[in-house]
Amino acid sequence: MSSVDGRSARQSKRYSVTALYLSMSANERDMEIEDDLAKAQKTLRDLKTKISAQSKKNFVLEKDVRYLDSRIALLIQNRMALEEQNEVANHLDDAADVQEGSFPNDEKTQRYGNLLFLLQSEPRHIAHLCRLVTMAEIDSLLQTVMFTIYGNQYESREEHLLLTMFQSVLTWQFDNTPEYSSLLRANTPVSRMMTTYTRRGPGQSYLKVVLAERINSLIELKDLDLEINPLKVYERMIAQIEEDTGSLPATLPKGVTAEQAAENEQVQAIIEPRLTMLVEIANSFLTTIIDNLEETPYGIRWICKQIRSLSRRKYPDAQDQVICTLIGGFFFLRFINPAIVTPRSYMLVDGTPAEYPRRTLTLIAKMLQNLANKPSYAKEPYMAKLQPFIHQNKERANRFLNDLCEVQDFYETLELDNYVALSKKDLELSITLNEVYATHSLLEKHSAELAKDENSHLNVLLQELGPAPAQLPRKENKAISLPLFSKWETAIDDLTAALDITQEEVFFMEAKSTFVQIMRSLPSNSVVMRRPLRLEKVADAAATLRNDAVMVRKGIRAMELLSQLQELKVIDRADSFSLLRDEVEQELVHLGSLKEKVIDETKKLDEVYRTIRDHNGYLVGQLETYKSYLHNVRSQSEGKQRKQQKHQVLGPYKFTHQQLEKEGVIQKSNVPDNRRANIYFNFTSPLPGTFVISLHYKGRNRGLLELDLKLDDLLEMQKENQEDLDLEYVQFNVPKVLALLNKRFARKKGW
Amino acid sequence: MRQRREYHIVVLGAGGVGKSCLTAQFVQNVWIESYDPTIEDSYRKQIEVDVRAICLDLTLQEQSNLPRCGQGFLLVFSITSLSSLNELAELREQIIRIRDDENVPLVIVGNKSDLEEDRAVTRARAFSVSQHWGNAPYYETSARRRANVDEVFVDLCRQIIRKDITAAQAGEQEAYSRRRERPIRHGRRRRREKQRCNIL
Ligand SMILES: Nc1nc2c(ncn2[C@@H]2O[C@H](COP(=O)(O)OP(=O)(O)OP(=O)(O)O)[C@@H](O)[C@H]2O)c(=O)[nH]1
Ligand SMILES: [Mg+2]
Numbered sequence: 026m027s028s029v030d031g032r033s034a035r036q037s038k039r040y041s042v043t044a045l046y047l048s049m050s051a052n053e054r055d056m057e058i059e060d061d062l063a064k065a066q067k068t069l070r071d072l073k074t075k076i077s078a079q080s081k082k083n084f085v086l087e088k089d090v091r092y093l094d095s096r097i098a099l100l101i102q103n104r105m106a107l108e109e110q111n112e113v114a115n116h117l118d119d120a121a122d123v124q125e126g127s128f129p130n131d132e133k134t135q136r137y138g139n140l141l142f143l144l145q146s147e148p149r150h151i152a153h154l155c156r157l158v159t160m161a162e163i164d165s166l167l168q169t170v171m172f173t174i175y176g177n178q179y180e181s182r183e184e185h186l187l188l189t190m191f192q193s194v195l196t197w198q199f200d201n202t203p204e205y206s207s208l209l210r211a212n213t214p215v216s217r218m219m220t221t222y223t224r225r226g227p228g229q230s231y232l233k234v235v236l237a238e239r240i241n242s243l244i245e246l247k248d249l250d251l252e253i254n255p256l257k258v259y260e261r262m263i264a265q266i267e268e269d270t271g272s273l274p275a276t277l278p279k280g281v282t283a284e285q286a287a288e289n290e291q292v293q294a295i296i297e298p299r300l301t302m303l304v305e306i307a308n309s310f311l312t313t314i315i316d317n318l319e320e321t322p323y324g325i326r327w328i329c330k331q332i333r334s335l336s337r338r339k340y341p342d343a344q345d346q347v348i349c350t351l352i353g354g355f356f357f358l359r360f361i362n363p364a365i366v367t368p369r370s371y372m373l374v375d376g377t378p379a380e381y382p383r384r385t386l387t388l389i390a391k392m393l394q395n396l397a398n399k400p401s402y403a404k405e406p407y408m409a410k411l412q413p414f415i416h417q418n419k420e421r422a423n424r425f426l427n428d429l430c431e432v433q434d435f436y437e438t439l440e441l442d443n444y445v446a447l448s449k450k451d452l453e454l455s456i457t458l459n460e461v462y463a464t465h466s467l468l469e470k471h472s473a474e475l476a477k478d479e480n481s482h483l484n485v486l487l488q489e490l491g492p493a494p495a496q497l498p499r500k501e502n503k504a505i506s507l508p509l510f511s512k513w514e515t516a517i518d519d520l521t522a523a524l525d526i527t528q529e530e531v532f533f534m535e536a537k538s539t540f541v542q543i544m545r546s547l548p549s550n551s552v553v554m555r556r557p558l559r560l561e562k563v564a565d566a567a568a569t570l571r572n573d574a575v576m577v578r579k580g581i582r583a584m585e586l587l588s589q590l591q592e593l594k595v596i597d598r599a600d601s602f603s604l605l606r607d608e609v610e611q612e613l614v615h616l617g618s619l620k621e622k623v624i625d626e627t628k629k630l631d632e633v634y635r636t637i638r639d640h641n642g643y644l645v646g647q648l649e650t651y652k653s654y655l656h657n658v659r660s661q662s663e664g665k666q667r668k669q670q671k672h673q674v675l676g677p678y679k680f681t682h683q684q685l686e687k688e689g690v691i692q693k694s695n696v697p698d699n700r701r702a703n704i705y706f707n708f709t710s711p712l713p714g715t716f717v718i719s720l721h722y723k724g725r726n727r728g729l730l731e732l733d734l735k736l737d738d739l740l741e742m743q744k745e746n747q748e749d750l751d752l753e754y755v756q757f758n759v760p761k762v763l764a765l766l767n768k769r770f771a772r773k774k775g776w
Numbered sequence: 777m778r779q780r781r782e783y784h785i786v787v788l789g790a791g792g793v794g795k796s797c798l799t800a801q802f803v804q805n806v807w808i809e810s811y812d813p814t815i816e817d818s819y820r821k822q823i824e825v826d827v828r829a830i831c832l833d834l835t836l837q838e839q840s841n842l843p844r845c846g847q848g849f850l851l852v853f854s855i856t857s858l859s860s861l862n863e864l865a866e867l868r869e870q871i872i873r874i875r876d877d878e879n880v881p882l883v884i885v886g887n888k889s890d891l892e893e894d895r896a897v898t899r900a901r902a903f904s905v906s907q908h909w910g911n912a913p914y915y916e917t918s919a920r921r922r923a924n925v926d927e928v929f930v931d932l933c934r935q936i937i938r939k940d941i942t943a944a945q946a947g948e949q950e951a952y953s954r955r956r957e958r959p960i961r962h963g964r965r966r967r968r969e970k971q972r973c974n975i976l
Contacts, residue, residue, distance in 0.1 A: 390815050401808045
């Protein structure tokens with residue numbers, strides 16, 4: 026958001042407008058500037074587009090993988106009826122990339138273009154729809170809304186429209202929820218929306234940049250047991266004693282109560298230092314989060330701000346503490362904690378954390394939450410031991426939650442963004458046919474509520490479109506690029522009136538942006554660059570430039586604008602057009618520091634992009650594995666086994682110990698260092714879905730060990746989070762083995 | 777001496793319906809007024825001399841993993857929220873899938889029965905859900921008034937114990953016939969059939 030620094034509202038409007046004007050004109054070929062800033066900005070823009078597209082892809086893939094996760098166990102146990110196998114297979118076929126396509130005819134394209142333009146630019150319709158749909162319908166609606174309709178996650182107009190929609194749903198929720206305690210908690214459309222929102226690019230980058238390192242360093246300490254539940258500590262303790270000594274002393278009976286365990290001195294001695302460590306770790310998390318206030322995505326902060334102002338309005342007597350609880354109910358509960366508790370699903374770590382670190386992370390999440398909420402130690406009395414952490418940090422946490430809310434609103438820029446969008450001819454939405462049809466049918470289903478007024482634009486469009494088409498089979502679903510435009514052409518003149526912008530202001534904006542462009546294109550050693558700027562000289566220098574028609578045109582236009590503004594008495598030649606001049610100078614200063622910022626941001630986003638691409642690779646691999654497996658099972662149950670057996674044997678492929686170690690396939694090796702160079706492995710697939718891994722020692726004919734593996738065994742192990750595959754001499758990592766097999770033995774259909 | 781038994785009970789349902797309050801009432805006899813959303817809590821309670829219930833009070837982060845070790849499930853909704861009832865359907869499906877058992881012990885609980893004036897789910901509606909779900913028992917409870925709290929847990933424990941006994945008798949045979957259905961695998965490394973439970 027642009028800063029205002031105490032200038033008058035009128036000026037501030039101009040200020041933000043110019044920024045927009047710049048971004049708008051950057052799209053116009055002949056106005057394009059080629060300085061370093063422009064190049065850096067372009068790289069950043071491209072990167073953002075890629076992140077937006079990729080995070081949508083991942084979101085969809087994750088759903089597919091989750092769906093299969095839930096069904097693969099049945100399949101492995103051979104307990105899935107053939108019918109369901111077919112259903113699963115259909116679900117998967119061509120799940121990968123949807124082909125490009127178009128609507129059956131131009132008329133449809135145009136009408137849907139009108140409809141989606143309306144939905145995008147007037148968020149109230151979708152906001153209303155979100156309250157009407159069932160919880161079963163809301164997930165796919167939100168997917169379309171967050172990743173498609175407002176899918177350009179870094180574009181201010183779409184982001185702001187999305188937030189406007191949020192606000193409308195939030196306000197309704199506040200008005201219709203009797204107790205504030207359940208406001209953001211119960212599974213309402215709002216809470217779903219918030220969760221989905223945090224999965225957009227900016228939220229994901231924040232988590233990656235701010236939390237990944239902390240979490241990873243914790244996870245590396247696989248054996249660090251920080252359990253503080255006395256009962257569990259006691260049980261682990263006596264199990265250990267029993268293992269070490271073969272028996273238990275009479276003083277340590279089995280099956281004690283929680284109170285008895287808590288009173289045991291040995292238990293207390295174990296817990297004491299753990300409390301200190303937990304507090305230390307939780308402190309470091311909190312400090313990181315607080316220090317990164319400025320990294321927190323604008324949208325997330327703005328939602329916090331809405332929660333604060335809506336709560337204040339609804340409960341005027343509420344204490345600051347109550348309000349902080351509500352803000353924390355979003356920020357910690359919906360955004361930070363899920364990532365801490367299940368870091369893998371947020372791409373923050375590679376594997377599922379081991380048992381001890383997992384528990385530590387859960388405890389940390391509880392501690393952070395207790396900061397925001399009034400904890401009731403009645404539930405887990407041992408948590409009370411961590412109270413000092415709450416006392417020490419309560420104040421700074423509340424201050425932080427309030428600081429989160431300190432962001433500017435965007436309404437003003439939004440109006441102007443919309444204005445810009447309308448004047449652009451090339452608004453487009455990339456969307457799939459099924460997304461369009463699903464949205465259409467939801468609108469149709471709820472049209473009685475949504476389009477009460479017969480003459481409303483929405484109703485007119487729905488009437489024109491007629492009944493919503495059914496969902497297409499996955500194969501026929503197509504990705505289309507839908508041109509968006511309003512059915513009701515609003516002339517820019519009317520809009521200026523509606524937006525409360527005068528013709529003078531339009532000229533002023535244009536003048537400012539033209540001068541800035543000229544300044545950016547002129548060589549920096551030119552005399553006209555000296556401050557204070559003399560605008561006529563600048564215009565003149567551009568207009569008389571040799572061999573640069575574009576600059577000449579800009580120079581002439583700049584002169585025209587100066588005299589028009591002079592006539593309108595907006596600026597005055599007598600004071601060297603100081604009003605305009607000061608703003609141009611200020612803008613240039615702002616742009617100067619902008620370049621650093623742009624480069625900085627690009628670096629961060631690069632990292633994010635790499636992560637989500639890796640994650641995409643992982644998801645695609647997982648999907649492939651499941652698919653091949655499914656094909657296998659099906660062709661077997663269709664009785665084609667004999668035919669399949671004619672399949673040629675694949676392999677053997679040879680891998681050295683070193684290779685597999687490097688790829689992480691070998692996660693532990695008992696082979697002495699000096700022998701490793703002599704060890705190698707052969708991977709063979711005699712049949713689809715069957716593998717033989719053998720371990721060899723150089724120079725010996727016979728393998729030391731041979732292991733028959735079935736793909737379904739591996740999948741089952743993975744499903745149960747069993748990551749070790751024991752080969753006596755070495756331990757393989759199950760997911761990595763799967764990835765390797767996937768790469769090496771991919772047969773056309775089935776392995 | 778009889779073997780000590782432990783049963784794993786999982787309490788599930790939408791946010792804010794009162795799962796933690798119910799569990800706290802059952803285990804500790806306390807009423808909690810304030811709302812402290814759960815991340816993941818576990819409790820134990822001695823039911824009989826040698827039977828303990830381990831209660832896992834969860835909240836679902838989106839569709840995070842259900843624990844595979846649960847032997848019985850309390851599916852809780854609030855009678856003041858229809859959508860909280862609707863959400864149970866998906867949960868039940870997941871449970872059946874994970875346990876791989878249509879008749880997994882479960883009890884449907886309509887909590888906050890003290891808020892009669894805010895009732896949004898009629899008894900008839902809840903009963904019809906129960907009928908559709910193989911006549912799973914339905915109770916209305918109030919954690920606030922401690923009404924029907926012990927009953928739901930006891931009912932669930934009874935179901936689990938009954939199942940445990942039948943399973944012990946039929947167990948061997950079942951396991952055998954199940955294995956035969958599976959494709960023949962040579963050189964397969966059998967792992968323990970027992971489900972691992974990381975959470976408890
Ligand atoms: N009137 C009334 N309020 C209840 C009852 N049970 C719980 N509540 C209130 O509902 C709110 C939420 O209760 P919890 O038990 O924390 O809800 P939960 O289901 O554990 O919620 P999550 O942990 O977020 O999933 C608290 O403010 C309770 O005081 C009840 O039987 N009657
Ligand atoms: Mg709870």
